[in-house]
Amino acid sequence: MFSNLVPTVPNVSNSLGLNKGPKIKGTVVLIKKNMVDFSDVVGSVVGVTTSVVDLATEFLVEGITLQLVSATNADPGNGLKGKVGKPGSVENWFTSLPNLTGAETVFTVHFDYEEDTGVPGAFLIKNNHLTEFFLVRLTLHDVPNHGDIHFVCNSWIYPASYYKRPRVFFANKAYLPSETPQLLLKYREEELEDLRGDGTGERQKWDRIYDYDVYNDLGNPDSIIGDLVRPVIGGSSTYPYPRRGRTGRPPTSSDPKSESRMFPLEPSFEIYIPRDERFGHLKMADFLTYMLKAVNQNLRPALEYAFTFLSNEFKDFEDVRELYEGGFKLPGDVLNSISNQIPTPMLREFLRSDGEQTLRYPTPRLIQKNKSAWMTDEEFAREMLAGVNPGLIQCLKEFPPKSKLDPNVYGDQTSTVTKQHLAVNLDGCSVDEAINNNRLFILDHHDAYMPFLRRINETSNKAYATRTILFLKGDGTLKPVAIELSIPHPDGDKFGAESTVHLPAEQGVEGTIWLLAKAYVSVNDAGYHQLVSHWLNTHAVIEPFIIATNRHLSVLHPIHKLLHPHYRDTMNINALARQSLVNAGGIIELTFLPGKYAIEMSSAVYKNWVFPEQALPVDLVKRGMAVEDPSCPHGLRLVIEDYPFAVDGLEIWDAIKTWVHDYVTFYYKTDEAIKQDSELQEWWKELVKVGHGDKQDEPWWFKMQNREELIETCTIVIWIASALHAAVNFGQYPYGGYIVNRPTLSRRLVPKKGTPEYDEMVKSPHVALLRTITPKLQTLIDLSVIEILSRHTSDELYLGQREDEHWTSDAKPLEALKKFGKKLEEIEKKLIERNHDENLRNRNGPVNMPYTLLYPKSEKGLTGQGIPNSISI
Structure with a gap:
C-alpha cells in the first residue's frame, strides 16, 4: 500500500x-x-x-x-x-x-x-x-x-x-565510580551533567533533565471558576512535603509562587517529565491516560449535568447493587454528550456491551459470594488487618488513648472512652488485663482529622474525628468494642473536643447509630488511605528518589541498576495525579471527605514521616503489632498471629532484603567502599537535603557510611515501590468498589432527637445510612477512577522480573536475581496454602474473600493480586 x-x-x-x-x-x-x-x-x-x-x-x-x-x-x-x-x-x-x-x-x-x-x-x-x-x-x-x-x-x-x-x-557491566575504566569516566560524568541540567527555563518534551520543585501546581489562582487557590505544598515548615519533578512552567498572574496550568486539564494531558519516564509504548497505561482524561473532561461534566435532573440519592442497597447487576441508566441527551466526545473504544469501557445506555461496573469481589456480610462487625474489623489500608491499626498501650496535638492550640484531646464503656464487651477481661496481654487495639483517625474538621464541617461535608477500640477474641479475630466520635468544641479549638462514645448494638436506634458510627470510621479511613497510605507514603515519597538517582547515580552504577526497575512510570502517574486527581477541584477533592484540604492534611501527616520506619519490621514494632524475638521467623513475634498483611508482607520483605544484601555485598566488599563512593554520597546528600529537604535536619536519617545502611535503604525503597504500593492500591476496587463498605464522603452528623432526620433513621436505617454517605454522582466518578487504578497493565513487570535479560553482565547478580525469583514463587505457593487454612479466619472473613494482595504475580486486569516492580499506576 x-x-x-x-x-x-x-x-x-x-x-x-x-x-x-x-x-x-x-x-x-x-x-x-x-x-x-x-x-x-x-x-x-x-x-x-x-x-x-x-x-x-x-x-x-x-x-x-x-x-x-x-x-x-x-x-x-x-x-x-x-x-x-x-x-x-x-x-x-x-x-x-x-x-x-x-x-x-x-x-x-x-x-x-x-x-x-x-x-x-x-x-x-x-x-x-x-x-x-x-x-x-x-x-x-x-x-x-x-x-x-x-x-x-x-x-x-x-x-x-x-x-x-x-x-x-x-x-551492561556495572562499575563503582572509582572502578570505572578511565577512558569512560569523562563520558560518565558528562552524562550526569546533562541529566542534572542548569535548573533554569521551561522544560521541553525532548529534555532529559531531572530537577526538583515544590507542589505549587495543584491550584489555579487565575481561574474564574470556583475557589481553586491552594497553598504551596513543600518548602516550608507549615506545609512540608517531598519534592516533585520540576517542569519550569511560568508562574500564574495572580500568584508568582504558583506554577501556571491549564484548567481543568492540559488539552493533550501533557505535563513535562523526562521522556524516558513516560509510559511505555506498549503500555495499557497509555489507555489509562486517556481514560482519566475522559473521566475528567467528559464523564464528570456529563454526570453533573444529568444529576441536575435526576435524584442524587440511592434509594436502598438494591439500588447500589444495581450499578453492577444492571448498571446506571443514562438519559439519552447525556449519553449523546458522552458519545460525541469519547472515542468509541473508550466509550465501551464506560458503557455496557449490550448497547444499553448504562454505565457499567464489575461486581466487586467483596460482594461476589455474600452480599451482606460486609455489614458484620467481624468484617469491619478484619479489613483493618487484611483490607486495602492494613498498615494503620495499632496495639493500644495506654488508656485512655491520648492525643499528640498541641494542647496550647487544641486543648485537651484525650479520649473520653472509659473502662466502663469497654468492660461489657471484653469477654470477662478487664481493660488492664487486655492491655497487658496485647488484646486491645485502636484505629486512630483523631489527630489526622481534628485540625481540619472545623473547616471541613463548614462545607457540605460533615464528619467526626474517630477513634475505634477493638478487642482480640480467643479465635484470633477482632471485634470493635467502642467508637468515639469527636468534633471541635463550639467555643473554639483551645477548649478541646466534644465527643460521644458508641457501643456495639444490633437492634433499634442504637443499632442504627452503631451502623452510622462504623460508616464515619470507614469514611475517615478511606480518606486517610487515599491521601496518606497510598498517595503520600508511596507515590509522593518515592519521586525524590527517582530524581536524585538519575541526577547522581550513573547508569553504570550498580545501585542505579538495582533501583531503576522500581521507578518505572512513577513520575508519569504522579504527573497525571497532579493534573486530575489531587489538584484543586480534582477527583480526590470532589469524592473524598477532606475536600479542598486534602493535600494540606497529607502534608500535616508528613511532619511525622520517618524514613527508617517505612521498613515493615520497624513499622510493625512501632505500632505495637509485633515484638522483636530472634526465636521467631523474621525475628518478630506478631501480637495477632493471623495478621495477613504482616504475615505475607514479612515474607516479601525478607525476600527483598536477601536479594538486596546479595547484590550490594557483591559490589561493596567493605564499609569503606561505601564512604568512598562519590556518586553514592552525592545521591544520598541531595536526597536528604533537597528531595526530602523539609526534613533534612531530622536525626534519624541514615549517614550512609556502611553496607548495612545502604542495604536497609535500598530494601525500604524497593518495598515501598513494589509490595507496599501493591497492598494499598490493587484492593481499591475489590474492597471499595462497593461504596457502602468504604464510603468516601459523609454529609451529615448523627441526627438529633426531634428532627426529621432522626425520625427517618428510626424508620429506615439503611436509607439514613445512604443519605449520610457518598451519593450517586461522587460514587459513579469514584468507581470509574478506582476501577482504572486497580487494574494491572498489559506489559506490567512484577517483582523479580527484569525488562531485559542482559541488564547486567555480572554473573553473581544474575544468579541472585534468579534466586530471588524462585523465592517469590515459593512464597506465593505458601500464601495460597494459608488462604485455604480454615483456622486462619482473618484471611477470608465473613465475605469469603481471600487476602491475595501480596501474591507476587498476576495476570493483567482487575485481579486483586500481583506485586509490580514499581508504582506504575
Whole structure:
C-alpha cells in the first residue's frame, strides 16, 4: 500500500567498495514513533511532512549514526576519553515502515574494526531524522578477544539538533565510580551533567533533565471558576512535603509562587517529565491516560449535568447493587454528550456491551459470594488487618488513648472512652488485663482529622474525628468494642473536643447509630488511605528518589541498576495525579471527605514521616503489632498471629532484603567502599537535603557510611515501590468498589432527637445510612477512577522480573536475581496454602474473600493480586 513511499536505499559506502576492512556487526533494536492515522504514517516514513524538500533531506543524510567508544584504548587527541571509532549507519531504515502497534524492529549496523579499536565500552548515537524513536538495545557480535557485548538502552532518541553532544550508552557491566575504566569516566560524568541540567527555563518534551520543585501546581489562582487557590505544598515548615519533578512552567498572574496550568486539564494531558519516564509504548497505561482524561473532561461534566435532573440519592442497597447487576441508566441527551466526545473504544469501557445506555461496573469481589456480610462487625474489623489500608491499626498501650496535638492550640484531646464503656464487651477481661496481654487495639483517625474538621464541617461535608477500640477474641479475630466520635468544641479549638462514645448494638436506634458510627470510621479511613497510605507514603515519597538517582547515580552504577526497575512510570502517574486527581477541584477533592484540604492534611501527616520506619519490621514494632524475638521467623513475634498483611508482607520483605544484601555485598566488599563512593554520597546528600529537604535536619536519617545502611535503604525503597504500593492500591476496587463498605464522603452528623432526620433513621436505617454517605454522582466518578487504578497493565513487570535479560553482565547478580525469583514463587505457593487454612479466619472473613494482595504475580486486569516492580499506576 505504501511501497511507493519507501524506496530501498542501498548502503552507499558498501556499493562503492569502500570500508572493506574488518567489521564488527551490530544488531540495533528500536521502535519507530507510533502513528495515529494515515497522514501521520505517511509523515513518519521520513520523520516529517512529505514535502519534496524534506523527503530529499532525509535521503541525503545518514539517518542514524553510531560510533563505538573504546574502554581500553585512548584517543591522544581526545583528552582522557576512549578512542571513538568511525560512524556506522543503521542500514535499510527506509525498507521498513513504522509498525502501527509499536512493535520492535531490528536493523543492522557495521563498524570498522582496527587494531587500536580495543574493546568497546560505550557508543555514541546521533539521530539525524526529524522525529524521535525508541532505542531498545544494541548488541555487538563477535567482538575480537571479547565475544558479544550488550548495550541495554530503553531510551527515546530525539533529533541530534536538540542537544549539545551525542547521546552516550554504556555496555551492561556495572562499575563503582572509582572502578570505572578511565577512558569512560569523562563520558560518565558528562552524562550526569546533562541529566542534572542548569535548573533554569521551561522544560521541553525532548529534555532529559531531572530537577526538583515544590507542589505549587495543584491550584489555579487565575481561574474564574470556583475557589481553586491552594497553598504551596513543600518548602516550608507549615506545609512540608517531598519534592516533585520540576517542569519550569511560568508562574500564574495572580500568584508568582504558583506554577501556571491549564484548567481543568492540559488539552493533550501533557505535563513535562523526562521522556524516558513516560509510559511505555506498549503500555495499557497509555489507555489509562486517556481514560482519566475522559473521566475528567467528559464523564464528570456529563454526570453533573444529568444529576441536575435526576435524584442524587440511592434509594436502598438494591439500588447500589444495581450499578453492577444492571448498571446506571443514562438519559439519552447525556449519553449523546458522552458519545460525541469519547472515542468509541473508550466509550465501551464506560458503557455496557449490550448497547444499553448504562454505565457499567464489575461486581466487586467483596460482594461476589455474600452480599451482606460486609455489614458484620467481624468484617469491619478484619479489613483493618487484611483490607486495602492494613498498615494503620495499632496495639493500644495506654488508656485512655491520648492525643499528640498541641494542647496550647487544641486543648485537651484525650479520649473520653472509659473502662466502663469497654468492660461489657471484653469477654470477662478487664481493660488492664487486655492491655497487658496485647488484646486491645485502636484505629486512630483523631489527630489526622481534628485540625481540619472545623473547616471541613463548614462545607457540605460533615464528619467526626474517630477513634475505634477493638478487642482480640480467643479465635484470633477482632471485634470493635467502642467508637468515639469527636468534633471541635463550639467555643473554639483551645477548649478541646466534644465527643460521644458508641457501643456495639444490633437492634433499634442504637443499632442504627452503631451502623452510622462504623460508616464515619470507614469514611475517615478511606480518606486517610487515599491521601496518606497510598498517595503520600508511596507515590509522593518515592519521586525524590527517582530524581536524585538519575541526577547522581550513573547508569553504570550498580545501585542505579538495582533501583531503576522500581521507578518505572512513577513520575508519569504522579504527573497525571497532579493534573486530575489531587489538584484543586480534582477527583480526590470532589469524592473524598477532606475536600479542598486534602493535600494540606497529607502534608500535616508528613511532619511525622520517618524514613527508617517505612521498613515493615520497624513499622510493625512501632505500632505495637509485633515484638522483636530472634526465636521467631523474621525475628518478630506478631501480637495477632493471623495478621495477613504482616504475615505475607514479612515474607516479601525478607525476600527483598536477601536479594538486596546479595547484590550490594557483591559490589561493596567493605564499609569503606561505601564512604568512598562519590556518586553514592552525592545521591544520598541531595536526597536528604533537597528531595526530602523539609526534613533534612531530622536525626534519624541514615549517614550512609556502611553496607548495612545502604542495604536497609535500598530494601525500604524497593518495598515501598513494589509490595507496599501493591497492598494499598490493587484492593481499591475489590474492597471499595462497593461504596457502602468504604464510603468516601459523609454529609451529615448523627441526627438529633426531634428532627426529621432522626425520625427517618428510626424508620429506615439503611436509607439514613445512604443519605449520610457518598451519593450517586461522587460514587459513579469514584468507581470509574478506582476501577482504572486497580487494574494491572498489559506489559506490567512484577517483582523479580527484569525488562531485559542482559541488564547486567555480572554473573553473581544474575544468579541472585534468579534466586530471588524462585523465592517469590515459593512464597506465593505458601500464601495460597494459608488462604485455604480454615483456622486462619482473618484471611477470608465473613465475605469469603481471600487476602491475595501480596501474591507476587498476576495476570493483567482487575485481579486483586500481583506485586509490580514499581508504582506504575
